[in-house]
Amino acid sequence: MSQPAMTFAKDASDALPLSVVGPEGLDGWAADASPVARAWVEASSFKASAGQTLVVPGADGRPEQALVGLGPEDRRAQHRFSVAAARDALPAGAWRIATSLPPEERDEAALGWLLEGYRFDRYATASAPQAMLVAPEGCDAPRLEAIASGEALTRDLINTPARDMGPADLAAAAIDLAAELGAEAKVVEGAELAGGFPLIQAVGQAAASDRAPRLIDMNWGDSGPRVTLVGKGVCFDTGGLNLKPGSSMGLMKKDMGGAATVLGLARMIMATGVKLRLRVLVPAVENAVAGSAFRPGDILPSRKGLTVEVNNTDAEGRLVLADALALASEVESDMIVSMATLTGAARVAVGPDLAPFYTGDDGFAGTLVAAGEKVRDPLWRMPFWAPYEPMIEPGIADLDNAPKGGFAGSITAALFLRRFVTKPETYTHFDIYGWNPSAAPARPKGGVGQGARALFDALSDLA
Numbered sequence: 001m002s003q004p005a006m007t008f009a010k011d012a013s014d015a016l017p018l019s020v021v022g023p024e025g026l027d028g029w030a031a032d033a034s035p036v037a038r039a040w041v042e043a044s045s046f047k048a049s050a051g052q053t054l055v056v057p058g059a060d061g062r063p064e065q066a067l068v069g070l071g072p073e074d075r076r077a078q079h080r081f082s083v084a085a086a087r088d089a090l091p092a093g094a095w096r097i098a099t100s101l102p103p104e105e106r107d108e109a110a111l112g113w114l115l116e117g118y119r120f121d122r123y124a125t126a127s128a129p130q131a132m133l134v135a136p137e138g139c140d141a142p143r144l145e146a147i148a149s150g151e152a153l154t155r156d157l158i159n160t161p162a163r164d165m166g167p168a169d170l171a172a173a174a175i176d177l178a179a180e181l182g183a184e185a186k187v188v189e190g191a192e193l194a195g196g197f198p199l200i201q202a203v204g205q206a207a208a209s210d211r212a213p214r215l216i217d218m219n220w221g222d223s224g225p226r227v228t229l230v231g232k233g234v235c236f237d238t239g240g241l242n243l244k245p246g247s248s249m250g251l252m253k254k255d256m257g258g259a260a261t262v263l264g265l266a267r268m269i270m271a272t273g274v275k276l277r278l279r280v281l282v283p284a285v286e287n288a289v290a291g292s293a294f295r296p297g298d299i300l301p302s303r304k305g306l307t308v309e310v311n312n313t314d315a316e317g318r319l320v321l322a323d324a325l326a327l328a329s330e331v332e333s334d335m336i337v338s339m340a341t342l343t344g345a346a347r348v349a350v351g352p353d354l355a356p357f358y359t360g361d362d363g364f365a366g367t368l369v370a371a372g373e374k375v376r377d378p379l380w381r382m383p384f385w386a387p388y389e390p391m392i393e394p395g396i397a398d399l400d401n402a403p404k405g406g407f408a409g410s411i412t413a414a415l416f417l418r419r420f421v422t423k424p425e426t427y428t429h430f431d432i433y434g435w436n437p438s439a440a441p442a443r444p445k446g447g448v449g450q451g452a453r454a455l456f457d458a459l460s461d462l463a
Helices: 023-032 035-043 073-078 082-089 103-116 141-159 167-181 190-196 198-204 252-272 317-328 344-350 362-375 386-392 409-418 452-462
Strands: 016-021 053-057 063-069 093-097 131-133 184-189 214-220 226-231 233-237 277-287 335-340 355-359 379-382 427-431
Touching (some): 016 023, 023 035, 035 063, 053 082, 082 131, 093 103, 103 141, 141 167, 141 252, 141 452, 167 184, 167 252, 167 277, 184 190, 190 198, 198 277, 198 317, 214 252, 214 317, 226 252, 233 252, 252 277, 252 335, 344 355, 344 379, 344 409, 355 362, 362 379, 379 409
Parallel strands (some): 016 093, 226 335, 335 427, 355 379
Antiparallel strands (some): 053 063, 214 277
16 A cells, blocks of 8 residues: 655755744744744743644744644653654645754654654545655655655554455565565465464464465575564454454454564565565464364474464464474574564553563663664563473473463463574564554554564664
8 A cells, every 4th residue: 555645755945844842942942933933832822742733824824834842851751753743733735844853853753754644545535644744854764764664564454454454465465565675475375384384274274265374485685694574464363262252353453463563574674775684474374263173172283393282272373473483493593583463461561552572682682672762662571481481381282372370471472482493592572462552643543563663773783
C-alpha cells in the first residue's frame, strides 16, 4: 500500500516556520517575535503543552508561522513524538522546523512527522494530512524515510484482516518485498514442509487447503555480519482445540505481528544498504479448528530432533518458531533474532508500550537499550532465568510447550525457544505486542512495530 504522505517535502522555497517550544521557552520565543505574533499567542492562551499547536496569521490573515508545544521539561518522558501532533492541526503546505534542536530531538521530530502521515486505507477512505515537512538540516532524510516505509509495511500487514492476510498472502508480501529490493525469496510448503518442519506442519495442518502452512525464506546481501531474523507468522489464532474466548480472539489478526515486524525491519535494512548478510525466516500458519488439528497431550517431533509435549494448543507460536530457529542455526550466524506476539504474560508484566527482550549478551543488551532510547522505541530487558529450565521439561518428552502453574510465562517461552538455537550466546528474542490500543502522536490505534527501530539502529552499528 502506498504511503506518499510518509516522505519529506521536496520544495522548501515557500516553507513556513514551525517553532518547537516548551513552556520554559515561550519567553525566549516571544523576545524575537513581532508584536502582532506575541499578541496573537497571548490571546490564544498558548501554553506549549505537549502537542499543542497554534497557527499564527500574518497581516493578511494567512498563516505566517506556527508553534507546537513540547510540554513541561520534567514531564517530557511521558510523551513521544509530540511534534507530530502538529501535522494534523496545520494547514496544507510545506513547513520547516525553525527551532535549533539537539540531533536526537530533531530526528525524533522529523520521524514522528513522517509516521503521523500513515493511514490504513485499504477498506475505507482515510485522508492523509496535507501539511508536509522539509527535512531538517543535518538529518539523514533517506534513512528516516526508509524507517517510516518499513514501519508502514509492518502496520499494513498487521492491520489487514486475516481473511486477506493468510499464510499465502503473507508469503506474497515477502516475495514482493524481495523483488522490490533485490533479495531472493522462496517458500517451503506441502510435502517438503511436512518432511522437514514437523512443528510448523502440525500447527497449521487444520487450516483450509488455500491457507496451508508454509515457511518463507528470504536472503539479501553478500558482505558483513550474518544476521537472521525469525518472525512468528500466525495469521490467525483461534487457540486451536484449546479455543480462545471471543474476547481474546478478536485481535488475533495481529498474531503475525512478529513476521510483520521483521519484514518491516528487513525493508529498512535493505533500503538503506546496511552491510549485512540478512536472512529472514517466517513460519506462516493459521491455527485453526478441525478434525485434523493437533491435540492437547500430543507429543510432536521437531526439526532439531527434540520432542515437545503439547499441553495447550494455544501456545502454538513457540512451536512454529522452534522449527524456524532450528533451521536458522544450521548456518553459522553472527546473530539470530526472533520477534513474536508470544505471551500474554509479557503484556501483564510491561503493558502494551514496552517491548521486552531476552539476550545472553550483556554488551548487545546495553546497545539495544541505548538504541531504543535514542530512537524512541522503548525496550525492557528480561532474563533467560536458568533456574526455570525444569519448568519446561515435562518428563515424557524433551520439552513442554505450556508449563502448568502460570508463573513466568514470558520467561519460560523464551527458554523454550532458546533450546532450538545451537549457539545461545548469539540469540536475542523479542516478546512484542504489535498493537497500539489507543491513538497517540505518530502511533494511531492499530498495528505497530515494536523493537524494529532499535534493532535497526543497533544492527547498523554492528555492520
